[in-house]
Amino acid sequence: MEFGYYPGCSLSGTAKEFDKSLKAVLKVLDVNLLEIQNWSCCGASSAHVTNHLLSVALPVRNIIEAKKQGLNEIVAPCAACYNRLVSAQHEMKLDEKLRTKIEDLVEEKYQGSAEVYNLIQLFQKTGLEEIKSKKKADLSDIKVACYYGCLLVRPHSLANFDDAEDPVSMEEIVTATGAKPLDWNFKTECCGAAHSIAHKDIVLKLSKNILDDAIRNGADVIVTACPMCHSNLDMRQWSIVRSDKDFKSIPVLYLSQLIGLALGLNKKELGIDLHFISVDPVLAKVKEEAVA
Amino acid sequence: MKIGVFICYCGENIGRTVDCAKVAEVCATLSGVVHSEAYKYMCSDPGQNLIKQAIKEKNLDAVVVGSCSPHMHEKTFRKAVSSAGINPFMVEIANLREHCSWIHDDIPSATHKAIDLIRIAVEKVKFNEPLTTIRVPVTKRALVIGGGISGIQSALDIANAGFEVVLVEKEPSIGGHMSQLSETFPTLDCSQCILTPRMVEVYQHPKIKLYSFSEIENVQGFVGNFKVTIKKKARYIKDEVCTGCGLCVQKCPIKKNALNEFEEGLATRPAVYVPFPQAVPNIPVIDSTICTYFKTGKCQMCKKVCGRDAIDFEQKDQLITVDVGAIIAATGYKLYTIDKKPDNSIYKGYGEYGYGKYKNVVNGLQFERIASASGPTSGEILRPSDHKEPKKIVFIQCVGSRDESKGFSYCSKICCMYTAKHAMLYKHKVHDGEAYVFYMDIRSGGKMYEEFVRRAIEEDGVKYIRGRVSKIYEENGKLIVKGEDTIAGMKVEIDADMVVLATAMIAQQEAPRLSQLLGIPYDKHGYMQEVHPKLRPVETASAGVFLAGACHSPRDIPESVAMASAAAAKSLVLFGSDVLEREPVVAKVNETNCAGCFYCQKVCAYNAIETKEVRDKMGNLIKTIAYVNSGLCQGCGTCNAVCPSKSVELIGFKDDQLFAEINALSDFYYQ
Numbered sequence: 001m002e003f004g005y006y007p008g009c010s011l012s013g014t015a016k017e018f019d020k021s022l023k024a025v026l027k028v029l030d031v032n033l034l035e036i037q038n039w040s041c042c043g044a045s046s047a048h049v050t051n052h053l054l055s056v057a058l059p060v061r062n063i064i065e066a067k068k069q070g071l072n073e074i075v076a077p078c079a080a081c082y083n084r085l086v087s088a089q090h091e092m093k094l095d096e097k098l099r100t101k102i103e104d105l106v107e108e109k110y111q112g113s114a115e116v117y118n119l120i121q122l123f124q125k126t127g128l129e130e131i132k133s134k135k136k137a138d139l140s141d142i143k144v145a146c147y148y149g150c151l152l153v154r155p156h157s158l159a160n161f162d163d164a165e166d167p168v169s170m171e172e173i174v175t176a177t178g179a180k181p182l183d184w185n186f187k188t189e190c191c192g193a194a195h196s197i198a199h200k201d202i203v204l205k206l207s208k209n210i211l212d213d214a215i216r217n218g219a220d221v222i223v224t225a226c227p228m229c230h231s232n233l234d235m236r237q238w239s240i241v242r243s244d245k246d247f248k249s250i251p252v253l254y255l256s257q258l259i260g261l262a263l264g265l266n267k268k269e270l271g272i273d274l275h276f277i278s279v280d281p282v283l284a285k286v287k288e289e290a291v292a
Numbered sequence: 293m294k295i296g297v298f299i300c301y302c303g304e305n306i307g308r309t310v311d312c313a314k315v316a317e318v319c320a321t322l323s324g325v326v327h328s329e330a331y332k333y334m335c336s337d338p339g340q341n342l343i344k345q346a347i348k349e350k351n352l353d354a355v356v357v358g359s360c361s362p363h364m365h366e367k368t369f370r371k372a373v374s375s376a377g378i379n380p381f382m383v384e385i386a387n388l389r390e391h392c393s394w395i396h397d398d399i400p401s402a403t404h405k406a407i408d409l410i411r412i413a414v415e416k417v418k419f420n421e422p423l424t425t426i427r428v429p430v431t432k433r434a435l436v437i438g439g440g441i442s443g444i445q446s447a448l449d450i451a452n453a454g455f456e457v458v459l460v461e462k463e464p465s466i467g468g469h470m471s472q473l474s475e476t477f478p479t480l481d482c483s484q485c486i487l488t489p490r491m492v493e494v495y496q497h498p499k500i501k502l503y504s505f506s507e508i509e510n511v512q513g514f515v516g517n518f519k520v521t522i523k524k525k526a527r528y529i530k531d532e533v534c535t536g537c538g539l540c541v542q543k544c545p546i547k548k549n550a551l552n553e554f555e556e557g558l559a560t561r562p563a564v565y566v567p568f569p570q571a572v573p574n575i576p577v578i579d580s581t582i583c584t585y586f587k588t589g590k591c592q593m594c595k596k597v598c599g600r601d602a603i604d605f606e607q608k609d610q611l612i613t614v615d616v617g618a619i620i621a622a623t624g625y626k627l628y629t630i631d632k633k634p635d636n637s638i639y640k641g642y643g644e645y646g647y648g649k650y651k652n653v654v655n656g657l658q659f660e661r662i663a664s665a666s667g668p669t670s671g672e673i674l675r676p677s678d679h680k681e682p683k684k685i686v687f688i689q690c691v692g693s694r695d696e697s698k699g700f701s702y703c704s705k706i707c708c709m710y711t712a713k714h715a716m717l718y719k720h721k722v723h724d725g726e727a728y729v730f731y732m733d734i735r736s737g738g739k740m741y742e743e744f745v746r747r748a749i750e751e752d753g754v755k756y757i758r759g760r761v762s763k764i765y766e767e768n769g770k771l772i773v774k775g776e777d778t779i780a781g782m783k784v785e786i787d788a789d790m791v792v793l794a795t796a797m798i799a800q801q802e803a804p805r806l807s808q809l810l811g812i813p814y815d816k817h818g819y820m821q822e823v824h825p826k827l828r829p830v831e832t833a834s835a836g837v838f839l840a841g842a843c844h845s846p847r848d849i850p851e852s853v854a855m856a857s858a859a860a861a862k863s864l865v866l867f868g869s870d871v872l873e874r875e876p877v878v879a880k881v882n883e884t885n886c887a888g889c890f891y892c893q894k895v896c897a898y899n900a901i902e903t904k905e906v907r908d909k910m911g912n913l914i915k916t917i918a919y920v921n922s923g924l925c926q927g928c929g930t931c932n933a934v935c936p937s938k939s940v941e942l943i944g945f946k947d948d949q950l951f952a953e954i955n956a957l958s959d960f961y962y963q
Binding site: 186 | 642643644762763765766
C-alpha cells in the first residue's frame with residue numbers, strides 16, 4: 001500500500017516523535033509513504049482566523065503539488081492539517097468564484113480534490129486485522145483513554161467517518177493493539193489548542209480537566225492523534241504540578257506509538273524517549289506476547 | 293369539430309408573465325378553433341358562464357382551457373361544459389400556471405410557450421371521445437390500522453354512524469402511547485382516566501371488530517373495494533375462552549426475564565403478561581421468546597392453573613381476510629432511540645448525553661411512567677438508579693428534533709409542552725426540588741398552551757435556560773450537565789440527580805412497508821404523506837385511504853383526535869353512496885389484435901390485468917387474451933407502453949391523441 005504524505009510543520013519539528021513512530025509502524029505494516037515534494041505550511045492555527053483566502057490557498061497549493069506528483073491519497077497525521085486540507089477542498093468544490101480566485105493566487109489550475117486521511121482513517125485503510133496479526137507484545141494490562149480533541153472528527157459533515165460527539169473509531173484501533181480502551185467523559189473536549197502560546201492559563205485549566213478525568217477513570221495513558229493536543233497535554237503537566245501539588249501526572253502517547261509498542265518496536269524507534277512525562281510506567285506494563 | 297379556447301389570467305398568477313390577450317388572439321387563428329377569449333378568473337362563476345355561453349352560441353364540440361394545473365380545476369371546467377350539454381371529457385386543460393407563468397420570467401418567451409401549450413391541447417382535443425364515468429359498488433365497512441387514541445376515535449366515529457369497523461392493533465392491547473402518559477397538558481387531566489372509557493367503548497361496540505396483537509399482511513383492491521389480509525399473531529391463549537382472571541400471570545415462574553414494554557423498560561414482566569391492568573382486551577399474551585415451555589418443553593404452569601383451559605401452546609398465526617371500503621392509517625409514532633447504535637437509521641445517536649449508559653438519564657415516555665400513579669414508582673418521583681428522590685432535575689428539549697447534525701430537520705412539536713408539564717409535575721411532587729429546562733425556542737401554539745408554559749415558569753418556578761447541552765457525564769454520583777446559556781452568554785454546568793431527554797418523535801419502523809402496501813407516499817422520515825397539505829390533509833394519493841394522527845407528522849392528542857374524526861368523516865362520505873364514480877381513464881384491450889402474450893400482466897403494478905377466453909359461436913376456445921379490470925386499473929399506461937402489438941390503449945391518452953400533441957409541438961407555427 002502506498003500513500004502520499006503531508007507531514008506539516010509539527011511532524012517535522014515539535015512532533016518529530018509522531019513522524020518517527022508513524023514511519024516505523026507503517027514500515028512494519030508494509031505501507032509506503034511518499035512525502036509530497038515541495039510541501040508548504042497548511043495555514044492551520046492562524047490563517048483561518050486572519051485571512052480566509054489564505055486559509056484556502058495554502059492547503060490547496062499542497063493538494064495541487066500532490067496531484068502533480070500523482071498522489072491521489074494523502075495522509076495528514078496532524079489533526080489541524082487534516083482539518084484544513086479537507087475544509088479547503090470542500091470550499092473549492094462548493095464555490096466556483098473562490099476557485100477562480102485561488103487559482104489566480106497560486107498560479108496553478110486546481111485539478112480536483114484528493115482523498116485526505118487522518119491517522120484513524122489511515123489505520124482503518126491499512127486494516128485492523130493487519131495490526132492484530134503482526135502483534136508482538138501484549139498490551140492487555142494498559143488502560144487507555146482515547147482522546148480525539150476537537151478537530152479529528154469535526155466538522156461532522158466533512159469528517160463523517162465517526163460520530164462527532166461520541167466517537168469510537170480510535171477505541172477500535174486501540175482494541176486491535178490489545179490494550180484496553182476506557183469509557184471516559186472528555187474524549188472530544190477542547191485542550192485549549194493554540195491558546196497555548198498567548199493564553200497559557202486557559203490551556204492549563206482546560207488540559208487539567210481532561211487529564212483529571214482520564215486519571216479519575218483509571219487510565220494508565222492518554223492516546224491522541226494530534227500534535228497540538230499532545231503538546232498541551234504532555235508539556236503542560238509540569239506547570240500543572242507546580243500549581244497543584246496533588247496532581248499525579250499521566251503519560252501521553254501518540255496512537256502510532258501505542259501501535260508501535262504492540263508491534264514490538266522499542267522506545268527509541270518510536271521516539272517515546274522524547275516526551276516530557278515519562279512513559280516508563282506504561283512500558284513496564286508491556287508484556288511479551290505469549291506464544292500460542 | 294368546433295373548438296373553444298379560454299385563457300385564464302388567474303389574477304396576476306398567469307397574467308404577470310403571459311400576455312393572455314395575445315395568446316387568445318393567436319389561438320383564435322388555429323385550425324378548428326371558432327372561439328377564443330381571455331378572462332381574469334375563468335374558474336369563477338362569470339368565467340364559467342363565458343364558457344357555457346360560447347358553447348351555446350357557437351355550438352362548440354370541445355373546449356380547451358388555458359389555466360392552472362388540471363389538479364386544481366379540471367373538475368370545475370368539466371362540470372361547466374357538462375351543464376352546457378357537452379360531454380365532460382371533451383375538455384382539455386393546458387397548464388399555463390405551474391408549467392409556464394410561475395416558472396418563467398421573460399414575458400415574450402413565456403407567451404410563446406403558452407401558445408404552444410394551447411396548440412398542443414387543441415390538437416389533442418380533436419381526438420377526444422365522449423366518455424362515461426365508471427361506477428363501482430362500495431363496501432360500507434372501514435378498516436382502522438392502529439389502536440391508539442387516533443384509531444380509537446376514528447373507529448368510534450364510524451361505528452357510531454352505524455357502519456362496521458375492523459380495528460387492527462399490533463400490540464396486545466389498544467390504547468397506544470396515550471395509555472402510558474401520566475397527565476395531559478394543558479389541563480393536567482389524568483390520561484388513563486379519559487382514555488380507558490373509550491377503550492372499553494371500542495371493545496363493547498357491536499359495530500367494531502377488534503383484532504389486537506395483529507398486523508396487516510396484505511392490501512389489495514381499490515377505493516370502496518379493498519381486500520385486506522390481517523395476520524392475527526399467536527397469543528397462545530384462546531381469546532374466546534379466556535376470562536382475563538390473571539391467574540396465569542400471577543403463577544408464571546418466569547418473573548423478571550423481560551423488560552416491561554409498557555413501563556418503557558423501567559420494570560420487568562413475566563413470560564405470560566397483560567401489558568397493563570386496564571388493557572383492552574384483558575387477555576394475556578405468552579412471550580414465546582422467554583417462556584420456559586417454548587425453550588425446554590417443560591413447565592406449563594399457566595396451563596395447569598387455568599380454570600378455563602385457555603392456554604394453547606400449539607396456536608399458530610392466523611390469516612384473516614376482510615372486505616372494506618375505506619382504510620384509515622393511524623399507526624402513530626415511536627420515540628427516537630438515543631443510545632449509541634441506531635439500527636440502520638438515517639439518524640445518528642446521542643452518545644454524548646449518556647442515555648443507556650447512565651440509569652438516571654431517561655427519555656420523556658420513561659418520565660411519564662415515573663410520574664404516573666400506575667407506574668413503577670406509583671407516581672412518586674424516584675430516580676431509576678437507587679430509587680431516591682432527585683433534588684435537582686434537568687430537562688433537555690429538542691433531543692434530535694431540529695438537529696440537522698443528527699439527521700432531523702423537523703420539530704417534534706409536542707416536547708415544549710410535555711417538558712413544561714414534566715417540570716410542573718416534578719415541582720408539584722418535590723417541593724424543595726430544582727427543575728431546569730434547556731430549550732432552543734418555546735413553541736407553545738395552541739389553546740391555553742402558552743399560559744401553561746408561563747405557569748410552569750412563573751408559578752412553579754421552573755428555571756428555563758435558552759441553550760443547548762453539549763455533554764452529560766457522571767462524576768461522584770452526579771450527572772454533570774454541561775451547556776450554554778445563550779441569553780446570558782455564559783457556560784452552564786449543573787450537577788443534576790436526574791436528566792430527562794425530550795427525544796424526537798419518529799415514524800414507526802414498519803410505516804414505510806405499510807405505506808407501500810397501501811400505495812401511498814411517505815417522506816424520508818417515514819411519515820405518511822397527505823395528498824394536499826392544506827386542503828386535503830387527511831386524504832392520500834390512494835383514494836379511500838385516509839390518515840389520522842402521528843403517522844402523518846408529530847402531533848399532540850387534541851390534533852390527533854381532530855384528524856381522526858376528519859378521517860372518519862371522509863370514510864363516511866364514501867359510505868354515503870352505494871356506488872362510486874371513477875374517471876374512465878383506464879386501459880382497454882383491443883380484443884381482435886391481442887395475441888395473449890401477457891407482457892402487460894407482468895408489468896402491471898396494480899394486478900389489474902386478468903385473462904379472458906374468446907370463443908367462437910360453437911363455444912370452441914379461439915384464444916386467451918388480456919382483460920383490464922377497470923376497478924383496479926389506475927391508468928398509469930405501463931401496459932400500453934410494453935404491448936408489442938399495440939393492443940392496449942389508455943382511454944383519454946390514446947396513441948393518436950399523444951401523437952397529435954407531439955406533432956403539434958413540432959409544427960413550426962409561430963415566430
